[in-house]
Amino acid sequence: MNLKTAQPMPDDLLLRARSGDAQAFASIVQAHQGSVFSIAYRMLNNRAQAEDLAQDVFLQLYRKLDAIETLDHLGFWLRRVASNLAIDWLRRLPYTTTQPLDEGAHVAAASTDDDPLMSRELTRLLGELAPAPRAVMLLRYQEDRDVAEIAAALDMPVNTVKSHIKRSLTALRSRMIGAKLITAEELP
């Protein structure tokens, strides 16, 4: 199942959801839950907390439906709120060492052409990044968003986003080399 892009929705779905059509809103949730839950899960590294956060995102969407203009705006809004809620959530927590990812994440994301060990390690290392660069990396490589949109979603300058991406890639590569999961030849 490809969860990367939401299924195209009829133009009137948003209008029907706005007018109180529960089925239309359920369709919106269904179409975007993978994206929102993934952001929450990879940010918080905890399945139960991720579900709570994702649910909170959709409850906020329900209250703010009148402010959503288009389906594109809807996707942007969901990514923005999910990322920022997750960053706030992590900042509220007392400083702790990185929590290991729950069992099941790598299983769900794995596919036949993956190197499961590398995927798991990359996911784990991503979880060690600070909240803001982690959100940047997720929006860039999980949600496949461009730098300008990431900057808008996270309220940060474009150069800061670029800097986070560059530094995070370098850090991840170094850790992967340290773990002997990639070789030095793969460095740029």
Place this chain on the structure above:
Amino acid sequence: MTENFEDELRRALRPVPAPTGFTDRVMRALPERRTRAVTPIAAARPARPPNYWQRLRAPAALAASLMLAVLLGQQMADRNRQRDDAAGLAASQELMQALRVTSQKLDLAYQAVKNPPEAAVEENRS
């Protein structure tokens, strides 16, 4: 290669499916707010604008009060003036009466001086 590493990262970060039943749980958690109740036509109809007399009711009451106050004031002033007039008239009549009495007395005195009695004349001669 950078691109290979980034591709590896994209593969590792494939979206995770939401837990089973997530949508149902979200829908159950929704408040009732968006379910818009049907508004009765009578309630939905805008309130009828007040008619001419209703709109003029307050200013008319104020004007009537003012007019009543003016009339009452005028009536009291008239009554005071009538009372004063009556008192003035009475005083004038008393004064006229006093003057008339005085005049009569003076006439009598003048007559007495002008036409003294005979006895008094004889006494004066002797």
